[in-house]
Amino acid sequence: MIPHTIRPARQGDLPQLHTLIKALSAYHGDVATVTLQETQALFFDRGAPARAFLAETTTAGVIGYAAVVERVRLHTGERALDVQQLYVRERFRSQCVGRSLVAAAVAEGRARGCAGLSIGTHPNNRGAQAAYRAMGLDEAAPIGPRFRLAL
Numbered sequence: 806m807i808p809h810t811i812r813p814a815r816q817g818d819l820p821q822l823h824t825l826i827k828a829l830s831a832y833h834g835d836v837a838t839v840t841l842q843e844t845q846a847l848f849f850d851r852g853a854p855a856r857a858f859l860a861e862t863t864t865a866g867v868i869g870y871a872a873v874v875e876r877v878r879l880h881t882g883e884r885a886l887d888v889q890q891l892y893v894r895e896r897f898r899s900q901c902v903g904r905s906l907v908a909a910a911v912a913e914g915r916a917r918g919c920a921g922l923s924i925g926t927h928p929n930n931r932g933a934q935a936a937y938r939a940m941g942l943d944e945a946a947p948i949g950p951r952f953r954l955a956l
Contacts, residue, residue: 807862807900811909814857814870816849821867822857829892833927848872858909860893860902869893871906873913878920886914888924903933907940 814822823844830837839847847855860869872890877883888910893902907924914922923945926933938944 807868807897807902809860809862809868809897809900809902809905811858811860811905814848814859818857818859818867819845819849822848822859822870825867825870825892826872826890828894829890832892855889856913858906858913860897860906862897865894865897868897869902869906871910873910875917875919881920883920884918885921885923886910886917886919888922891924899932903936904940907937907942 819841823839823841826839826844827837847853848857855872855874857870857872859867861867869892870890871888874887874889876885876887878885888907891903891906893906910924911922922942924937924942926937934944
């Protein structure tokens, strides 16, 4: 395990956070189109819908992040925290960094009074699936098809 700390992202972390978001997209074969200004609005502007936690070391700096968004289950009134993105730079994987980021998200959810936490992963990412199970997360049943419309 590499010594690291987890902390909430700050305004000054914007360029690094934006770079990590692009790195996660590239890891999945996607191209991140979010701009620096959009990232600013998503994480740091007043009323920003997302919050990020950063993992860092004293020697390598920021090595990963988790981005969370609060959701509500309208039929129950329960709030839940969704880890929408979690990324750790390749050379720091399998060293408990992801586990620490999930623990920060869990603590955030509890502090907000959320009833639960969810996190997803690519169907072929068996390592992440095993890690989440080892952290005590249960696999959720598929909720069925979702539909969308570009606006």
